[in-house]
Amino acid sequence: MIDEILPRGVVTAEAFGEELSHAELFPEEEQVIARSVDKRRHEFTAGRACARRALAGLGVPPAPLLPGERGAPRWPAGIVGSITHCAGYRAAAVARASEVTAVGIDAEPHDLLPDGVLDQIATPGELTLLPELRAAAPKVCWDRLLFSAKESIYKVWFPVAGRxxxxxxxxxxxxxxxxxxxxxxxxxxxxxxxxxxxxxWMVRDGLALTTITILF
Structure with missing residues (x-):
């Protein structure tokens, strides 16, 4: 599904429900989540399983994918990528660093943001625009889509800018x-x-999905 809003050269894998939530991890990864609650363990496990499936599409052999600074995955040399997860959905997208500078993906439940969150994440201009968007496409939860887009932005920003x-x-x-x-x-x-x-962006099957790809 998420591959539909990504360009050629980016390889994806996704899982729905509890699929891949009990996949095998490398010992180093097990150490990372040794004290995690089940929800976090399932998200981490399925996300890493999706990432390894996507990497296999590039011919990259399985390897531990450990969190780096601020929790971003440390990808194999020559690879860029992104992982996302929300209730009922996990996905990963990877590409060769020789073709793509950075890729960011995010998935959110397609529902209104909790009370108070929008004011924390939106600029004044965005708040002004939201009524127009709702009038143009009332079935889209634009506040949630805005949040998702900013998550995708951060995922391309941090690996490049480092701050x-x-x-x-x-x-x-x-x-x-x-x-x-x-x-x-x-x-x-x-x-x-x-x-x-x-x-x-895409809204489908109860999900709001956003992607950004920075090409050379």
């Missing part, structure tokens, strides 16, 4: 008809990220 990016540091403008969005960064950015980023 934090807040929700308030990017202005997202979705196109309600074309299934795309733009993201204008409000902080200085390294050249691959400078200016406006372009992403894609």
């Amino acid at each position: 934090w990016l807040g929700f308030e540091d990017a202005v997202v403008t979705p196109d309600p008809d074309a299934g795309v969005f733009t993201a204008r960064l409000l902080v200085p950015a390294p050249p691959p990220l400078a200016g406006t980023l372009h992403g894609r």
Whole structure:
């Protein structure tokens, strides 16, 4: 499903429900989640299983995928990627670093954000735009899609910039008809990220999905 909003060269794998939640982990990965609650263990396990399936599509053999700085997966040399998980869904997307600078994916339940969250993640301009989006496509939970887009933005930002990016540091403008969005960064950015980023979105089967791919 998520492969539909990613370009050629990016390989994906996804799991639904509890699929892959009990897949085998490497001993090093087991140590990472040794004290985790079941929910976290299942998310971590299925996410890593999806990532290894996607890597196999690039001919990369199985290997431990340990968390790096701020929890981002440490990918094998020459690989970039992203993992996402939410209730009932896990996915991974990977690509060769010689073809793609960074890829970010995010999945969220297609439902309204909890009370108070929107004001914490949206800029004034985004709050002004939301009524227009709701009028254009009332069946889309635009607040949740905005949150998802900002998660995808961070996932391409951090591996390249190596520093934090807040929700308030990017202005997202979705196109309600074309299934795309733009993201204008409000902080200085390294050249691959400078200016406006372009992403894609999809709502299907109770999920809100967003992706951003930074190509060379």
